[in-house]
Amino acid sequence: MSGDLLVQGVQALKDIGLNYAFLLDVNERQAFVRGLGVTVQLALLTIAGSLAAGVVLAALLTSGRPWLAAPARAFVEVTRNTPTLVQLYCAFLVLNMLITRQLRDWGAGNNPLTPFVWVVIVVSLHKGVFHAEALRAGIEAVPATTLEAARSLGFSQRQLLLRVQLPLAVRFALPSLVNNLVDLVKMTAVASAIAVGDVTYESIMIWSQRDNVLELLLLILAWFGLLTWLVSLAGRWLERQLRMPGYGQ
Numbered sequence: 451m452s453g454d455l456l457v458q459g460v461q462a463l464k465d466i467g468l469n470y471a472f473l474l475d476v477n478e479r480q481a482f483v484r485g486l487g488v489t490v491q492l493a494l495l496t497i498a499g500s501l502a503a504g505v506v507l508a509a510l511l512t513s514g515r516p517w518l519a520a521p522a523r524a525f526v527e528v529t530r531n532t533p534t535l536v537q538l539y540c541a542f543l544v545l546n547m548l549i550t551r552q553l554r555d556w557g558a559g560n561n562p563l564t565p566f567v568w569v570v571i572v573v574s575l576h577k578g579v580f581h582a583e584a585l586r587a588g589i590e591a592v593p594a595t596t597l598e599a600a601r602s603l604g605f606s607q608r609q610l611l612l613r614v615q616l617p618l619a620v621r622f623a624l625p626s627l628v629n630n631l632v633d634l635v636k637m638t639a640v641a642s643a644i645a646v647g648d649v650t651y652e653s654i655m656i657w658s659q660r661d662n663v664l665e666l667l668l669l670i671l672a673w674f675g676l677l678t679w680l681v682s683l684a685g686r687w688l689e690r691q692l693r694m695p696g697y698g699q
Contacts, residue, residue: 486673488648495574497635
């Protein structure tokens with residue numbers, strides 16, 4: 451029954467000029483669905499990785515120690531001022547090659563860093579620097595009286611950061627963080643540049659055999675639109691949950 455419905459749906463779309471015949475081919479359909487799943491995996495892993503990188507970089511930037519803040523600032527400036535695609539190529543084609551060669555020289559076996567892993571690392575670090583700037587601004591916006599009150603209770607610098615500054619900074623920076631995450635989800639499409647089988651790459655493989663570029667692009671747009679909408683929805687929910695009277699609300 452489901453097969454008949456699929457055939458009928460493809461035929462109905464063909465009648466209005468849209469060629470989705472690839473859905474009737476088992477291998478191509480499975481490849482496309484697999485690409486959808488890979489895109490979701492990339493989005494989830496890079497969201498977690500970028501937020502972790504952002505917290506670490508923000509802590510370094512606001513540490514008050516030049517030997518920590520200066521390298522972090524240099525990393526932020528270089529990373530946010532160069533294209534993500536160029537960073538991915540440099541990491542995968544240069545750094546990955548050097549690691550592979552070194553492991554071979556050591557007799558340590560194959561390089562465990564796959565193209566998928568490189569995408570997660572590069573995209574997480576790239577968007578992490580934008581998170582860091584948003585969090586840094588949030589940390590610096592914490593009222594001095596709040597910090598003085600925490601110090602009077604005997605909080606160490608680490609406790610001050612983890613229990614006072616970061617919780618408040620997240621509330622200040624949440625709209626910017628959500629906007630960054632929406633952009634991050636779209637950014638995962640660069641994975642296709644190094645043959646990671648995300649939805650973009652699998653679509654390219656399909657339309658190279660068929661004349662249906664427009665149809666697949668429409669599906670790609672719809673999928674990324676759905677994912678970014680879900681991220682925005684989650685962000686608005688968090689904003690409501692974390693709202694604090696007296697702190698910009």
